Structures are given as structure tokens and as C-alpha cells.
Amino acid sequence: MILIKLENVSKMYKKRLIIDKVNFEIESKNSYIIIGENGTGKTTIIKIIMGLVNVSNGIVKKEISNIGYLPDKCFFPNHITVSVFLNLFHENNKLIDNHLKEWGLYEHKDKKISNLSKGMFQKLMIINMLLKEEDLYILDEPLNGLDALSQKKFFSKIMLLKEKEKTVVVATHFPQLYKKYFNRVLKIENGKINIYS
Amino acid sequence: MAKLIYILRIHYVMLISNLLIFVLAIGVASCFFINLLSYENNVYFTNYEIIKNYLDSSHLFIQMISIIVSMMIFSNSFSEKNDNYSIFLIRKGYSRSYYLLSKIIVILTIIFIYLLVSFELFILVGKAKNLYFNFEFIYLNIYFKIFIISIFFGFLCLFFQQLIKSIYALIISFSLYICSLIILNLEYNIKKVIGLFIILIDNYIFINGLFHSIFVLVCLLSLNLYIYNKKDL
Numbered sequence: 001m002i003l004i005k006l007e008n009v010s011k012m013y014k015k016r017l018i019i020d021k022v023n024f025e026i027e028s029k030n031s032y033i034i035i036g037e038n039g040t041g042k043t044t045i046i047k048i049i050m051g052l053v054n055v056s057n058g059i060v061k062k063e064i065s066n067i068g069y070l071p072d073k074c075f076f077p078n079h080i081t082v083s084v085f086l087n088l089f090h091e092n093n094k095l096i097d098n099h100l101k102e103w104g105l106y107e108h109k110d111k112k113i114s115n116l117s118k119g120m121f122q123k124l125m126i127i128n129m130l131l132k133e134e135d136l137y138i139l140d141e142p143l144n145g146l147d148a149l150s151q152k153k154f155f156s157k158i159m160l161l162k163e164k165e166k167t168v169v170v171a172t173h174f175p176q177l178y179k180k181y182f183n184r185v186l187k188i189e190n191g192k193i194n195i196y197s
Numbered sequence: 198m199a200k201l202i203y204i205l206r207i208h209y210v211m212l213i214s215n216l217l218i219f220v221l222a223i224g225v226a227s228c229f230f231i232n233l234l235s236y237e238n239n240v241y242f243t244n245y246e247i248i249k250n251y252l253d254s255s256h257l258f259i260q261m262i263s264i265i266v267s268m269m270i271f272s273n274s275f276s277e278k279n280d281n282y283s284i285f286l287i288r289k290g291y292s293r294s295y296y297l298l299s300k301i302i303v304i305l306t307i308i309f310i311y312l313l314v315s316f317e318l319f320i321l322v323g324k325a326k327n328l329y330f331n332f333e334f335i336y337l338n339i340y341f342k343i344f345i346i347s348i349f350f351g352f353l354c355l356f357f358q359q360l361i362k363s364i365y366a367l368i369i370s371f372s373l374y375i376c377s378l379i380i381l382n383l384e385y386n387i388k389k390v391i392g393l394f395i396i397l398i399d400n401y402i403f404i405n406g407l408f409h410s411i412f413v414l415v416c417l418l419s420l421n422l423y424i425y426n427k428k429d430l
Binding site: 047050051052053054065066067068069071074075076077078079080084088089128 | 206207210211212214215277278279281282284285287288289426427428429430
């Protein structure tokens, strides 16, 4: 089943063509990694899929409305704490606490998000993504700031998602780390996407 | 309805910060002192003149402070830091328009409550200083107009905030407000023409009427919606 389909999608930023007539599909139960050098448009492709960036040309067809998303960067108002944020977007308090304990953030739950370290912030984003079960997960540089132990935990979660036959898309600079979890590679070069299996 | 309440709750929690409470508290305190200072108990004035003088003196300052408060709330609420949580709502399937309109509802509610408190202070100070001062519908009407013009400059600030993505949006909008005050001193016909594009209040009445003012607000809101839908988050 096709979850997302991009047809002739182009994106221009200030007269610079970042994405050039790209066509590809995200099929259910598959795992994709998006690779490419800095500034080639990995995050732009992800944001196009998420509907956060409008395309200059082309069509994005979505068969799915709720998507688990881990952004590469995001900001929060200064007064928002870890627990306030998670409680706003998720209802199950017990599940929230379990995840916070699992990722070592429970003792930081009353801390303001703006005061979290990069690694802790990334863990919070992973928790937020995992708290609600979706059919499709899109992750932008998920290992940013994570220590070795947390990276191991992250991959165990990816494995779990794969076992549940979820579709996962990850943009990364380290494809070798994901080799055994992903079956398709989307390589962005000069605004075009090449797909390898 | 549950969907709307859910998103309104999120906006409310995200917007109500210590900074916002501080801004509102400063606004209310300023209104209180302006009301106190505006009341002049001149023995040569009739009671009607004393009350009219109280209304005239306090009106402009309260309008100015309300507009500044409105612009600050709009500017702060749509800064990159305070608006980035939209991505979590959009990923949940909420449309950008739904997000923006619901956020504006929360902001307008805050401005409304702020003006309601200011109005109460106006009445309280009037009553405390003058035994014959009574609540009259015209006062409520004047504060309603302040509410409308505050929304207008708030929307204008949001428009510039979206265009230039900087705190300077507030300065540009405030400069336009000062210009609008200067325009009020021009000839009636000129005021009427310029008043087609902005909301002008002269002697407590809208230059081009209430319906025109609401039309201008709807146009500005639509423009903001259009930009919000087209911009990259």
C-alpha cells in the first residue's frame, strides 16, 4: 500500500532549485533512509512530506494523516517544561512516566525544555514520537546528540517498530548504522532522488 | 467541539507565560494610573464637564496602551520560538488555517479580558472620585471600539511579523499607529479615503462605520491566513 506519493515535486528557495521534479513513493511496511550531503535537501523532502513546506511544483499525495515525526530542530516557549509538553500532546500519564524513566528523563520532567541539553532534548523528541502508535514514522537526524547507550536504545525501538510492520523513514548522514534495519535508500544528489534497494 | 477545545487548551498553555502576565499587569497598572491622573476635579467645571474631561483624557492613552499590548501579544505569540509547536499539531492532522484561527481566538480572548479589566478600572476610578458618575452604555461602546482597533493593529503586527520574521514588526506597526493619529488631524475627506484601508476612530466614532471596520479586519485576517498557509514552517 502506498502511504505517500510525490509526483514531479520541485522546491525552490530564493531562486535556488533544491528539489528538482522528484518522484517517489513511500510504501507501507518498508523502511527508508534518506542520505545526501549537507544542504542537498534531506530536511526539505521530509518537511514536504509532513506538509510543513509548500512545494513550488508538483503534487504530494497522502493516504495517511497522522505521522510520527521527529524534527531535526524545533523550539518551544521558554516556560514549557518536559512534563507539560508531553501531557499536552498525550493523554496516558502512566505511559509518559514509563517512557521518561526508560530514557532517563524522569528526574528532569519539571525542567524547562529550553534548559535541556541537546541529547536530553533529542530523547524528549523520541519519547514524543513513540508515545502515539502510528503507521508511519519520519525521523530527521534522530541520533543528534545521543550517547552510545541511548543510540542502542533507539535502535531497539526501531527494531520494535519494524516487528510491528510500521513504515519508518530516516534522514541521516550515517547510513552504515542503519544498514540492518532499512531496506531502501533514497539518495539525494543535485536535487534528484535515486532509489536503491 | 472536543477537537477545538483540545487545540485551544494547547494554545492557552503555550501562550500564557510569565512574560505575558507581566505585560498584561503593566498594561492594567498603566490604565489604572492613567484613569487616576485623568480625573480632574476642577471647581469651575460642571459635573458633566468633569466626567467628559475624565473620558477624553483617559481614552487616548488607554487606546494606545491597549494597541501596544495587542501588538506585543501578537508579535510574541508568532515569533519562531513561540509558534514552532505548530508542527506537532499539523502532524496530528490539524490544518494550518485551523491552527492559526484557533490561536487567534485565544489571543483575542486574552485582549478582551484585558480590556474588560481596564473598563472595570475606568468605572471604579470614576465612581470612587465622583458620586454622580454612573455606568453608561456609551462607555462600553467606546471600549468596544478600542477592542476593534487593538485587533486591527494586532493583525497588522502579525502581517509584518510573518513578512519580516523579526521584532521590528512591532516597531513598524506602532509607527503606523502613530501615523494614523496624525491622519486624524487632516481634512475629513482625506481621512475618509485613508480610512478605507485602515481603521480610524475620530471622536469615538469609526470614520467609515462599524461594518467597514469589520470588513477591514476580515480582509487583514484573510491576508494573514493566506501568508500562513503559503509560508514554510
